[in-house]
Amino acid sequence: MSSIAIDNISKKFGNFFALKDINFKLKDGEFLCLLGPSGCGKTTLLRVIAGLEEPDTGHIFLNGREITGLHPSKRNFGIVFQSYALFPNMSAYENIAFGLANKKIDKSEIKSRINELISLVNLEHVKHKYPAQLSGGEQQRVALARALVLKPDSLLLDEPLSALDAKVRNKLRREIRETHEKLKITTIMVTHDQEEALTMADRIVVMDKGRIMQIDTPQNIYEFPSNPFVADFIGEINFIKNQNHFKAIRPENININGGQGLAAKINHREFRGSFYRITLFLINEKQLIKVDIPSNKRTDILENNQTVFVDLPAEKIIIYEDNENTFNYINKKTVLSS
Amino acid sequence: MPIFNLNKRKLASDNFFQKLLIYVFFIFLIITIILPLFSLFNKAFNDRSGIFIGFENFFKYFSNPALSQSVKNTFFISATTTIIAVFLALLYVYSISRIQIRWKTFFKYIVLLPLFAPTMLQGISLVYLFGNKGIFTNIGLNINLYGAVGIIISEILYTFPQAYLILLVGFEMTDYRLYEAAETLNASRIKQFFKVTLPSVKYSFISALFVCFSLSFTDFGAPKVVGGDYNVLATDIYKQIVGQQNFSMGAVVGIILLFPAILSFAVDRITTRKQNAIFSSRSVPFRFKREKGDYIFFIYCLIISGLIALLFLVAVFASLVKVWPYDLTLTLAHYNFKTVSSSGIKPYINSIIISLISATLGTILIFLSAYLIEKSRSLKIIRLLSYFFSIIPLALPGLVIGISYIFFFNRLSFNFFGLAIPNIFNFIYGTIIILILSNIIHFYSVPFITANTTLKKIDKEFENVSNSMAVPGSITFLKVTVPLSITAVMENFMYIFVNSMTTVSAVIFLYSSNLKLASIAVVHMEEGGSIAAAASMAVLIVLTNIIARIIYEVILKKVRRKTDVWKKR
Numbered sequence: 001m002s003s004i005a006i007d008n009i010s011k012k013f014g015n016f017f018a019l020k021d022i023n024f025k026l027k028d029g030e031f032l033c034l035l036g037p038s039g040c041g042k043t044t045l046l047r048v049i050a051g052l053e054e055p056d057t058g059h060i061f062l063n064g065r066e067i068t069g070l071h072p073s074k075r076n077f078g079i080v081f082q083s084y085a086l087f088p089n090m091s092a093y094e095n096i097a098f099g100l101a102n103k104k105i106d107k108s109e110i111k112s113r114i115n116e117l118i119s120l121v122n123l124e125h126v127k128h129k130y131p132a133q134l135s136g137g138e139q140q141r142v143a144l145a146r147a148l149v150l151k152p153d154s155l156l157l158d159e160p161l162s163a164l165d166a167k168v169r170n171k172l173r174r175e176i177r178e179t180h181e182k183l184k185i186t187t188i189m190v191t192h193d194q195e196e197a198l199t200m201a202d203r204i205v206v207m208d209k210g211r212i213m214q215i216d217t218p219q220n221i222y223e224f225p226s227n228p229f230v231a232d233f234i235g236e237i238n239f240i241k242n243q244n245h246f247k248a249i250r251p252e253n254i255n256i257n258g259g260q261g262l263a264a265k266i267n268h269r270e271f272r273g274s275f276y277r278i279t280l281f282l283i284n285e286k287q288l289i290k291v292d293i294p295s296n297k298r299t300d301i302l303e304n305n306q307t308v309f310v311d312l313p314a315e316k317i318i319i320y321e322d323n324e325n326t327f328n329y330i331n332k333k334t335v336l337s338s
Numbered sequence: 339m340p341i342f343n344l345n346k347r348k349l350a351s352d353n354f355f356q357k358l359l360i361y362v363f364f365i366f367l368i369i370t371i372i373l374p375l376f377s378l379f380n381k382a383f384n385d386r387s388g389i390f391i392g393f394e395n396f397f398k399y400f401s402n403p404a405l406s407q408s409v410k411n412t413f414f415i416s417a418t419t420t421i422i423a424v425f426l427a428l429l430y431v432y433s434i435s436r437i438q439i440r441w442k443t444f445f446k447y448i449v450l451l452p453l454f455a456p457t458m459l460q461g462i463s464l465v466y467l468f469g470n471k472g473i474f475t476n477i478g479l480n481i482n483l484y485g486a487v488g489i490i491i492s493e494i495l496y497t498f499p500q501a502y503l504i505l506l507v508g509f510e511m512t513d514y515r516l517y518e519a520a521e522t523l524n525a526s527r528i529k530q531f532f533k534v535t536l537p538s539v540k541y542s543f544i545s546a547l548f549v550c551f552s553l554s555f556t557d558f559g560a561p562k563v564v565g566g567d568y569n570v571l572a573t574d575i576y577k578q579i580v581g582q583q584n585f586s587m588g589a590v591v592g593i594i595l596l597f598p599a600i601l602s603f604a605v606d607r608i609t610t611r612k613q614n615a616i617f618s619s620r621s622v623p624f625r626f627k628r629e630k631g632d633y634i635f636f637i638y639c640l641i642i643s644g645l646i647a648l649l650f651l652v653a654v655f656a657s658l659v660k661v662w663p664y665d666l667t668l669t670l671a672h673y674n675f676k677t678v679s680s681s682g683i684k685p686y687i688n689s690i691i692i693s694l695i696s697a698t699l700g701t702i703l704i705f706l707s708a709y710l711i712e713k714s715r716s717l718k719i720i721r722l723l724s725y726f727f728s729i730i731p732l733a734l735p736g737l738v739i740g741i742s743y744i745f746f747f748n749r750l751s752f753n754f755f756g757l758a759i760p761n762i763f764n765f766i767y768g769t770i771i772i773l774i775l776s777n778i779i780h781f782y783s784v785p786f787i788t789a790n791t792t793l794k795k796i797d798k799e800f801e802n803v804s805n806s807m808a809v810p811g812s813i814t815f816l817k818v819t820v821p822l823s824i825t826a827v828m829e830n831f832m833y834i835f836v837n838s839m840t841t842v843s844a845v846i847f848l849y850s851s852n853l854k855l856a857s858i859a860v861v862h863m864e865e866g867g868s869i870a871a872a873a874s875m876a877v878l879i880v881l882t883n884i885i886a887r888i889i890y891e892v893i894l895k896k897v898r899r900k901t902d903v904w905k906k907r
Contacts, residue, residue, distance in 0.1 A: 073807060146803075
C-alpha cells in the first residue's frame with residue numbers, strides 16, 4: 001500500500017537541467033508511465049525516486065512520510081533495471097533468491113516465496129537455467145521476480161521492454177500489467193514507446209527536456225493534448241496555421257469530401273495496411289497535412305494532384321496560441337512540411 | 339515550501355567501511371610510491387650531508403667523462419636493441435597473424451620463454467657461446483662479446499617477447515574487411531603489408547619501439563654479466579650505491595633512468611587508446627589464405643624460436659657439464675649450491691616463498707583497490723588520484739624503485755622544517771616485508787589495468803541491485819564480481835609470481851644477507867666466477883616458472899569449464 005508524492009524536484013548536471021520543477025502524486029496501486037524522448041529526464045526521475053540519484057531540490061514522500069534522504073534499501077522499492085542486471089553466474093532461481101541472501105528468514109519460507117514468484121511470472125520450466133540461456137522475455141521476467149522477492153510496496157521499471165522484439169514486447173506488456181493487477185502494487189514505468197504507455201498506464205506523465213508536459217489518462221492525453229509537444233509526441237497531429245493561432249487535429253479525424261471545407265490538392269497516397277496515409281497540400285493555407293482513411297473506405301477516387309476538400313470537425317480541433325512556447329516548435333515543423 | 343540543501347545527505351553513496359578502505363589504499367600508495375620518489379628527488383638535489391645544492395650533482399655527473407659516457411653508451415645500446423628487436427618481432431608477429439604456417443602454437447609459446455628467465459641468463463648463455471672460452475670463440479668466431487655486442491644481443495632477446503606481445507595485440511585487433519577490399523583492388527601481398535597492415539598497427543608499433551627502448555635502457559642483469567668495461571647507467575647506479583655508497587650520485591642516475599620510462603609510458607597511454615579505437619565492434623577477424631611463399635615465414639619463425647630455445651638450452655647444458663670446456667661429462671654437481679655459496683639452495687627457496695606471498699597479497703590488494711576505485715560512488719578525487727598513482731609504477735624501472743626505497747625506508751627520521759619526525763616505516767627495511775612490497779609495487783600497474791578493464795566490463799548496475807535490496811556490497815563482491823573476474827585474477831597472480839621470480843633490479847638493493855633471492859644469487863655467483871652454478875640457479879628459476887605456468891593452465895582449464903556452464907547459450 002503506497003502513495004507516492006513528488007514535490008518540486010529539480011536536478012542539474014552542471015548547467016544542464018535534467019529535471020525541473022517536477023510535481024505529481026501517485027495514488028495507491030496506480031500504474032504510472034513516465035514517457036518522453038531520449039534525454040527528457042524520465043530515467044533520471046525514476047532513479048531519484050529510487051534513491052540511486054540525489055535531487056538538488058525538492059522532496060519525495062511515501063505514504064506521507066518523507067523519504068528524500070533515505071538509502072534505496074530503506075525505501076522498499078523493487079527496481080527492474082534497463083539492462084536487467086541479472087547475475088550471469090547464477091541461475092534464474094539463484095538470481096531471484098539474491099535479495100534474501102542476508103536476511104534473517106526461515107529457509108523453508110525462502111523456498112516457498114521464491115517458488116511462488118517463479119510461478120507468478122511463469123518461469124517454472126527454466127528456473128535452473130542461467131541468464132545466457134534464457135530468451136529476452138524470460139530474462140525480463142527473472143528481473144521482475146527478483147525485484148518482487150522482498151515484497152516491495154512499489155515497483156520501479158526502467159524501460160523493461162526496450163531490449164525485446166515487437167511480438168515479445170506485446171506479450172510482456174500484458175504480463176506486466178497482469179502482475180500489477182494481481183499484486184495491486186503501485187508501479188512507475190519509464191518508456192520512450194508511446195504505444196506502450198497508452199496500452200499499459202492508468203496515467204501517463206509526458207516529459208520533455210526535464211519538465212512535465214502533461215499528466216493525464218491515456219485517453220485524455222490523446223484526445224486533449226494540452227500543448228503542441230504532447231500533441232505531436234503521442235500519435236500524429238496536423239498543425240494548421242491560422243493568423244495568431246494553430247488549429248491542431250489528428251489525421252484520422254479529418255474527412256475528405258467533394259465540396260465542403262478547405263481546398264486541398266492530393267500530394268501522395270501511402271498504403272499502411274489498415275489505413276491509407278494521404279498527404280494533401282492545403283491550397284489557401286499553403287501547407288501540407290496528413291489524413292488517415294481506413295482501408296475499407298473507397299480511396300480509388302483519390303488520385304495525385306486531384307483537388308478535393310477537407311472537413312475539420314470543430315469538436316476535434318484543438319487550438320494552440322501562437323506564442324513563444326509554440327513558436328519555435330510548430331513553426332519549425334510547418335515550415336519543413338511545406 | 340522550504341528548499342534546503344540536500345547535498346549533505348548522502349543517499350546511495352558508499353558506507354563508512356568502503357570509504358575507509360578507499361582512504362587506506364590511497365595512503366598506502368602514497369607511502370609506497372609517492373614518498374619514496376620524493377626521497378629520490380630529495381637525494382639527487384642534496385649533497386651528502388643533506389643540504390640542498392640544486393642541480394650540482396647533475397653537473398658533476400655530466401662533467402665526469404666516464405659517467406657521461408655511460409649515458410651515451412646506454413642510448414646507443416637501447417637504440418640499436420630497439421631497432422633490431424622491434425623489426426625482428428614485427429616479422430615474427432606478421433608470420434603468425436597473417437600467414438598460414440605450421441607449428442603456430444609452438445611458435446607462440448616459445449617466444450615467451452625469455453619472460454620466464456632472469457635477464458642474466460641470456461648473458462650467461464652468450465658467455466658459453468661467445469665468451470673467452472666460448473664454443474664459437476674456440477672455433478675462431480670471436481665477436482668481442484664483453485661490451486656493447488653482448489649487451490645488445492642479450493637485450494634483443496630480453497625485449498623481443500615484449501615487442502612481440504605489444505605488436506600481437508595490434509595485429510589481432512584487425513579488420514579483415516580492409517584486406518578483402520585490398521584484394522579486390524588487386525593489391526599484392528607486399529602492397530597489402532605496407533598499405534593495410536602497417537598503418538593499422540602503427541600505434542602498437544610506436545608503443546613497441548618506446549617500450550623496448552625503455553626496457554633496454556634500464557635493464558641491469560645483462561650488462562652486469564656481459565658488459566665488461568662498457569659502462570651503462572644501470573651498472574653505474576649499482577657501482578655508485580653498492581660500491582661507493584655515493585647515494586646522491588646514485589639518485590642522479592636514477593632520475594636520468596626515469597626519463598625514457600616516463601616518455602615511453604606517456605606514449606604507450608596515448609597509442610593504446612588510439613590503437614583500440616581503430617578496432618570497432620563491426621570489425622571482422624582475419625582470414626588466412628595459403629600462398630606460395632609461406633614456407634619462408636615458417637623458416638624465419640623456426641630460426642628465431644630456435645635461437646631463443648638455443649640460448650636457454652645452452653644454459654641448461656652449461657649447468658650440467660662438469661668443467662666447461664675441458665670436462666664435458668654430465669653432472670648435477672653445480673646444483674649443489676653449498677659448494678660455491680654458504681646459503682646453498684636457500685635463495686631459491688626464499689624466491690619461491692617471496693614470489694608466492696607477493697603474488698597472493700599483490701593480487702588481492704590490487705583487485706580490491708581496482709574495485710574500490712571503479713565501483714565506488716563517493717570520494718571521486720581520492721579515487722582519481724589513486725588511479726593515477728596506480729599507473730605510475732609502469733614508468734618506474736626496478737632500479738629506481740630499489741634505490742628510492744633505500745632512501746625512504748632506511749631513514750631513521752625525517753627532517754620536516756627543522757623537526758625530526760621518526761620514520762615509523764623504518765622497521766620494514768632489511769626484512770622480508772620490504773622485498774614483498776617492492777615486488778608488489780614494481781609489478782603493480784599491469785595487474786591493476788587488467789583488473790580495471792575487467793571490472794569495467796561488468797554491469798554497472800550490480801552495485802545498485804544490491805543497494806536497492808539491502809544486500810551488503812561485500813556479498814555482491816564475493817558472489818558476483820570475483821567469480822566474473824576470476825580469469826583476470828588468476829592472470830594477475832601469474833604475472834606477479836613469474837616477475838617476482840626473475841626480477842633482480844629492485845631487490846638487488848633491498849635484500850639482506852639472510853634473505854637472498856635466487857636472482858641475486860645468480861648475480862653473485864657469476865660475479866664470483868662460479869658461472870656454472872649461476873647458470874644452474876638461473877635454470878631453476880626458469881623451470882619453476884614453466885612448471886608454475888603449466889599448473890596455471892591446468893587450473894585455468896578447470897575454471898573455464900565451470901564458467902562455461904553459465905556462459906554458453
